[in-house]
Amino acid sequence: xxxxxxxxxxxxxxxxxxxxxxxxxxxxxxxxxxxxxxxxxxxxxxxxxxxxxxxxxxxxxxxxxxxxxxxxxxxxxxxxxxxxxxxxxxxxxxxxxxxxxxxxxx
Amino acid sequence: xxxxxxxxxxxxxxxxxxxxxxxxxxxxxxxxxxxxxxxxxxxxxxxxxxxxxxxxxxxxxxxxxxxxxxxxxxxxxxxxxxxxxxxxxxxxxxxxxxxxxxxxxxxxxxxxxxxxxxxxx
Numbered sequence: 257x258x259x260x261x262x263x264x265x266x267x268x269x270x271x272x273x274x275x276x277x278x279x280x281x282x283x284x285x286x287x288x289x290x291x292x293x294x295x296x297x298x299x300x301x302x303x304x305x306x307x308x309x310x311x312x313x314x315x316x317x318x319x320x321x322x323x324x325x326x327x328x329x330x331x332x333x334x335x336x337x338x339x340x341x342x343x344x345x346x347x348x349x350x351x352x353x354x355x356x357x358x359x360x361x362x
Numbered sequence: 363x364x365x366x367x368x369x370x371x372x373x374x375x376x377x378x379x380x381x382x383x384x385x386x387x388x389x390x391x392x393x394x395x396x397x398x399x400x401x402x403x404x405x406x407x408x409x410x411x412x413x414x415x416x417x418x419x420x421x422x423x424x425x426x427x428x429x430x431x432x433x434x435x436x437x438x439x440x441x442x443x444x445x446x447x448x449x450x451x452x453x454x455x456x457x458x459x460x461x462x463x464x465x466x467x468x469x470x471x472x473x474x475x476x477x478x479x480x481x482x483x
Contacts, residue, residue, distance in 0.1 A: 353408070
């Protein structure tokens with residue numbers, strides 16, 4: 257099973273700041289990595305697929321990069337609605353999710 | 363375009379439960395579908411998937427041999443039959459649509475709101 261590790265566990269930032277979230281895979285997943293946002297009581301929302309492709313309707317402030325085992329989700333300037341938990345997910349070998357990074361308000 | 367789950371509830375350990383997911387607003391038969399669960403306060407865990415035609419099914423190790431996924435493309439519904447339930451199966455169960463209509467993609471672009479399954483005596 258491919259294990260995904262996300263860091264940091266919690267990221268405390270202010271609106272307008274840049275957020276950089278990391279996801280590391282226990283073995284190469286090529287570019288078969290997605291990022292999701294989840295708010296309390298809601299379903300996850302697909303942000304990025306295949307490492308760097310924004311899903312339909314996702315604002316340009318969200319971007320993804322990486323390949324192999326190291327990936328990054330960047331939110332260029334945090335909006336109030338961006339404070340949430342973010343999960344990475346690989347699909348190279350079945351499907352596994354990372355444990356999540358919580359982005360909260362500083 | 364939406365997915366609506368139903369069928370959750372309280373069940374005793376060793377019992378069974380059947381979840382359903384009603385799809386609307388898109389060509390259901392074109393998309394592979396998955397179930398993903400989330401234990402209270404925890405992260406996401408992929409459970410099972412089925413191809414658009416229903417001819418191929420896939421299961422995570424934690425549910426293999428206990429859960430059965432199926433679909434009825436004439437009714438636009440996805441089901442999950444859960445047997446031999448354990449306390450660790452307690453979770454919100456989401457149905458999710460595959461991103462790509464052409465093949466099994468394993469990224470999920472449409473999710474339902476989920477249904478809670480509680481396994482407890």
